[in-house]
Amino acid sequence: MRKIGIMGGTFDPIHIGHLMLAEWAAGAAGLDETWIVPTGISYQKAGRNVLPGQERLRMAELAVEGNEKFRCLDVEVSREGYTYSYETLEQLRLSFPDCTFYFIMGADCLYSMERWKYPEKIFQNAILLAAARGDVSMDRLRDKRQELLQRYGGEIQLLPFLPLPISSSIIRERIQNGLSVRYMVPDKVLSYIEEKRWYLDT
Ligand code: ATP
Ligand code: MG
Numbered sequence: 001m002r003k004i005g006i007m008g009g010t011f012d013p014i015h016i017g018h019l020m021l022a023e024w025a026a027g028a029a030g031l032d033e034t035w036i037v038p039t040g041i042s043y044q045k046a047g048r049n050v051l052p053g054q055e056r057l058r059m060a061e062l063a064v065e066g067n068e069k070f071r072c073l074d075v076e077v078s079r080e081g082y083t084y085s086y087e088t089l090e091q092l093r094l095s096f097p098d099c100t101f102y103f104i105m106g107a108d109c110l111y112s113m114e115r116w117k118y119p120e121k122i123f124q125n126a127i128l129l130a131a132a133r134g135d136v137s138m139d140r141l142r143d144k145r146q147e148l149l150q151r152y153g154g155e156i157q158l159l160p161f162l163p164l165p166i167s168s169s170i171i172r173e174r175i176q177n178g179l180s181v182r183y184m185v186p187d188k189v190l191s192y193i194e195e196k197r198w199y200l201d202t
Pocket of ligand 2: 167
Protein backbone atom coordinates (compact mmCIF):
# COMPACT_ATOMS: atom_id res chain seq x y z
CA MET A 1 0.00 0.00 0.00
CA ARG A 2 1.24 3.48 -0.82
CA LYS A 3 0.99 5.97 2.02
CA ILE A 4 -0.54 9.25 0.90
CA GLY A 5 -0.95 12.38 2.99
CA ILE A 6 -3.97 14.53 2.27
CA MET A 7 -3.79 18.12 3.36
CA GLY A 8 -6.97 20.09 2.90
CA GLY A 9 -7.35 23.77 3.49
CA THR A 10 -8.64 26.99 2.10
CA PHE A 11 -5.08 28.03 1.29
CA ASP A 12 -6.06 31.66 0.78
CA PRO A 13 -3.10 31.90 0.37
CA ILE A 14 -0.92 28.83 1.05
CA HIS A 15 1.98 29.73 3.39
CA ILE A 16 5.09 28.24 4.97
CA GLY A 17 3.09 26.97 7.98
CA HIS A 18 1.07 24.72 5.66
CA LEU A 19 4.17 23.56 3.80
CA MET A 20 6.18 22.84 6.93
CA LEU A 21 3.28 20.94 8.44
CA ALA A 22 3.00 18.81 5.28
CA GLU A 23 6.75 18.19 5.29
CA TRP A 24 6.92 17.22 8.98
CA ALA A 25 3.88 14.97 8.64
CA ALA A 26 5.42 13.25 5.61
CA GLY A 27 8.58 12.56 7.58
CA ALA A 28 6.85 11.42 10.77
CA ALA A 29 4.46 9.01 9.05
CA GLY A 30 6.83 7.93 6.26
CA LEU A 31 4.47 9.13 3.54
CA ASP A 32 5.24 8.32 -0.09
CA GLU A 33 3.45 11.43 -1.35
CA THR A 34 1.42 14.32 -0.02
CA TRP A 35 -1.52 15.72 -1.92
CA ILE A 36 -2.60 19.28 -1.21
CA VAL A 37 -6.32 19.78 -1.68
CA PRO A 38 -7.65 23.35 -1.75
CA THR A 39 -11.29 23.42 -0.71
CA GLY A 40 -14.07 24.39 -3.05
CA ILE A 41 -16.70 26.63 -1.53
CA SER A 42 -16.29 25.77 2.13
CA TYR A 43 -19.47 26.22 4.10
CA GLN A 44 -17.32 27.08 7.11
CA LYS A 45 -15.83 30.10 5.39
CA ALA A 46 -19.04 31.18 3.67
CA GLY A 47 -19.54 34.89 4.08
CA ARG A 48 -15.91 35.89 3.73
CA ASN A 49 -14.52 36.86 0.34
CA VAL A 50 -12.47 33.80 -0.53
CA LEU A 51 -10.43 33.86 -3.75
CA PRO A 52 -11.77 31.57 -6.50
CA GLY A 53 -10.71 27.94 -6.14
CA GLN A 54 -8.66 27.93 -9.34
CA GLU A 55 -6.57 30.83 -8.02
CA ARG A 56 -5.94 29.19 -4.64
CA LEU A 57 -5.04 26.00 -6.50
CA ARG A 58 -2.64 27.92 -8.75
CA MET A 59 -0.83 29.37 -5.72
CA ALA A 60 -0.60 25.90 -4.14
CA GLU A 61 0.87 24.55 -7.38
CA LEU A 62 3.48 27.30 -7.45
CA ALA A 63 4.30 26.57 -3.80
CA VAL A 64 5.07 22.88 -4.39
CA GLU A 65 6.94 23.30 -7.67
CA GLY A 66 10.18 21.34 -7.57
CA ASN A 67 9.07 18.96 -4.81
CA GLU A 68 8.31 15.67 -6.53
CA LYS A 69 6.66 14.26 -3.39
CA PHE A 70 4.03 17.01 -3.20
CA ARG A 71 1.25 17.62 -5.64
CA CYS A 72 -2.04 19.48 -5.71
CA LEU A 73 -5.47 18.08 -6.49
CA ASP A 74 -8.34 19.97 -8.07
CA VAL A 75 -11.02 17.51 -6.85
CA GLU A 76 -12.62 20.03 -4.52
CA VAL A 77 -12.21 23.26 -6.45
CA SER A 78 -13.79 21.71 -9.53
CA ARG A 79 -16.77 20.28 -7.63
CA GLU A 80 -20.04 22.24 -7.71
CA GLY A 81 -21.48 23.63 -4.50
CA TYR A 82 -20.11 23.21 -1.00
CA THR A 83 -17.37 20.63 -0.58
CA TYR A 84 -16.83 18.35 2.37
CA SER A 85 -13.69 16.50 3.43
CA TYR A 86 -15.53 13.21 3.97
CA GLU A 87 -16.67 13.23 0.32
CA THR A 88 -13.17 13.86 -0.94
CA LEU A 89 -11.75 11.02 1.16
CA GLU A 90 -14.49 8.62 0.06
CA GLN A 91 -13.85 9.52 -3.55
CA LEU A 92 -10.08 9.12 -3.19
CA ARG A 93 -10.48 5.73 -1.52
CA LEU A 94 -12.55 4.52 -4.46
CA SER A 95 -10.19 5.94 -7.06
CA PHE A 96 -6.99 4.72 -5.36
CA PRO A 97 -7.69 1.36 -3.68
CA ASP A 98 -3.94 0.70 -3.37
CA CYS A 99 -3.37 3.71 -1.09
CA THR A 100 -3.66 4.31 2.65
CA PHE A 101 -4.64 7.91 3.30
CA TYR A 102 -3.38 10.09 6.14
CA PHE A 103 -5.47 13.18 6.71
CA ILE A 104 -3.14 15.93 7.91
CA MET A 105 -4.49 18.75 10.06
CA GLY A 106 -3.52 21.30 12.66
CA ALA A 107 -4.67 20.53 16.20
CA ASP A 108 -7.24 23.33 15.96
CA CYS A 109 -9.13 21.12 13.52
CA LEU A 110 -9.17 18.21 16.00
CA TYR A 111 -11.35 20.43 18.16
CA SER A 112 -13.68 21.61 15.41
CA MET A 113 -14.10 18.46 13.33
CA GLU A 114 -17.03 17.16 15.36
CA ARG A 115 -18.98 19.97 13.78
CA TRP A 116 -17.93 18.91 10.27
CA LYS A 117 -20.26 16.85 8.12
CA TYR A 118 -20.01 13.09 8.87
CA PRO A 119 -16.76 13.07 10.88
CA GLU A 120 -17.14 9.29 11.25
CA LYS A 121 -16.63 8.92 7.51
CA ILE A 122 -13.34 10.73 7.77
CA PHE A 123 -12.17 8.21 10.37
CA GLN A 124 -13.39 5.33 8.19
CA ASN A 125 -11.36 6.46 5.23
CA ALA A 126 -8.17 7.89 6.67
CA ILE A 127 -5.74 7.86 9.55
CA LEU A 128 -5.70 11.29 11.17
CA LEU A 129 -2.38 13.06 11.61
CA ALA A 130 -2.91 15.97 13.97
CA ALA A 131 -0.16 18.50 14.59
CA ALA A 132 0.31 19.90 18.06
CA ARG A 133 1.22 23.52 17.54
CA GLY A 134 2.18 24.46 21.03
CA ASP A 135 -0.96 26.51 21.54
CA VAL A 136 -2.68 23.44 22.98
CA SER A 137 -0.77 21.23 25.42
CA MET A 138 0.04 17.65 24.48
CA ASP A 139 -1.94 16.43 27.52
CA ARG A 140 -5.08 18.16 26.40
CA LEU A 141 -4.58 16.84 22.89
CA ARG A 142 -4.22 13.29 24.19
CA ASP A 143 -7.53 13.70 26.05
CA LYS A 144 -9.21 15.02 22.92
CA ARG A 145 -7.75 12.15 20.93
CA GLN A 146 -9.19 9.57 23.36
CA GLU A 147 -12.56 11.27 23.28
CA LEU A 148 -12.71 11.24 19.48
CA LEU A 149 -11.55 7.63 19.28
CA GLN A 150 -14.24 6.54 21.71
CA ARG A 151 -16.85 8.34 19.70
CA TYR A 152 -15.78 7.46 16.17
CA GLY A 153 -13.17 4.69 16.29
CA GLY A 154 -10.39 4.88 13.73
CA GLU A 155 -6.85 6.04 14.28
CA ILE A 156 -5.35 9.37 15.30
CA GLN A 157 -1.61 10.02 15.38
CA LEU A 158 -0.39 13.11 17.18
CA LEU A 159 2.47 14.91 15.52
CA PRO A 160 4.72 17.22 17.50
CA PHE A 161 4.99 20.49 15.62
CA LEU A 162 6.39 23.97 16.16
CA PRO A 163 4.22 26.78 17.35
CA LEU A 164 4.36 28.74 14.14
CA PRO A 165 2.06 31.71 14.57
CA ILE A 166 1.45 32.29 10.89
CA SER A 167 -1.90 32.17 9.15
CA SER A 168 -3.48 33.14 5.87
CA SER A 169 -5.50 35.76 7.77
CA ILE A 170 -2.34 37.49 8.98
CA ILE A 171 -0.96 37.44 5.45
CA ARG A 172 -4.13 38.96 3.95
CA GLU A 173 -4.21 41.60 6.66
CA ARG A 174 -0.57 42.56 6.15
CA ILE A 175 -1.04 42.92 2.40
CA GLN A 176 -4.09 45.06 2.96
CA ASN A 177 -2.03 47.28 5.23
CA GLY A 178 0.74 47.59 2.68
CA LEU A 179 3.15 45.41 4.70
CA SER A 180 5.54 42.80 3.31
CA VAL A 181 4.73 39.08 3.39
CA ARG A 182 8.03 38.06 1.86
CA TYR A 183 9.30 34.79 3.43
CA MET A 184 5.84 34.05 4.81
CA VAL A 185 4.97 32.53 1.45
CA PRO A 186 7.29 30.97 -1.16
CA ASP A 187 8.77 33.53 -3.59
CA LYS A 188 6.78 32.25 -6.55
CA VAL A 189 3.55 32.62 -4.61
CA LEU A 190 4.53 36.14 -3.60
CA SER A 191 5.21 37.15 -7.20
CA TYR A 192 1.87 35.73 -8.28
CA ILE A 193 -0.02 37.56 -5.53
CA GLU A 194 1.70 40.82 -6.49
CA GLU A 195 1.09 40.31 -10.20
CA LYS A 196 -2.61 39.67 -9.63
CA ARG A 197 -2.87 42.35 -6.96
CA TRP A 198 -4.69 39.93 -4.64
CA TYR A 199 -5.74 40.88 -1.10
CA LEU A 200 -5.19 44.60 -1.51
CA ASP A 201 -8.81 45.07 -0.62
CA THR A 202 -11.37 42.62 0.74
P1 ATP B 1 -7.10 31.37 7.84
O1 ATP B 1 -6.26 32.32 8.63
O2 ATP B 1 -7.75 32.01 6.65
O3 ATP B 1 -8.02 30.57 8.68
P2 ATP B 1 -5.07 29.31 7.87
O4 ATP B 1 -3.71 29.86 7.82
O5 ATP B 1 -5.58 28.85 9.19
O6 ATP B 1 -6.07 30.34 7.17
P3 ATP B 1 -6.33 27.12 6.51
O7 ATP B 1 -6.38 27.01 5.03
O8 ATP B 1 -7.54 27.52 7.25
O9 ATP B 1 -5.12 28.12 6.84
O10 ATP B 1 -5.77 25.79 7.17
C1 ATP B 1 -5.45 24.61 6.48
C2 ATP B 1 -4.78 23.64 7.45
O11 ATP B 1 -3.50 24.14 7.81
C3 ATP B 1 -5.52 23.40 8.76
O12 ATP B 1 -5.43 22.01 9.07
C4 ATP B 1 -4.77 24.24 9.77
O13 ATP B 1 -4.83 23.68 11.06
C5 ATP B 1 -3.35 24.16 9.23
N1 ATP B 1 -2.51 25.32 9.57
C6 ATP B 1 -2.70 26.60 9.22
N2 ATP B 1 -1.74 27.39 9.70
C7 ATP B 1 -0.88 26.59 10.37
C8 ATP B 1 0.35 26.81 11.10
N3 ATP B 1 0.86 28.01 11.26
N4 ATP B 1 0.94 25.73 11.65
C9 ATP B 1 0.40 24.51 11.51
N5 ATP B 1 -0.74 24.23 10.86
C10 ATP B 1 -1.37 25.25 10.28
MG1 MG C 1 -7.69 28.59 9.72
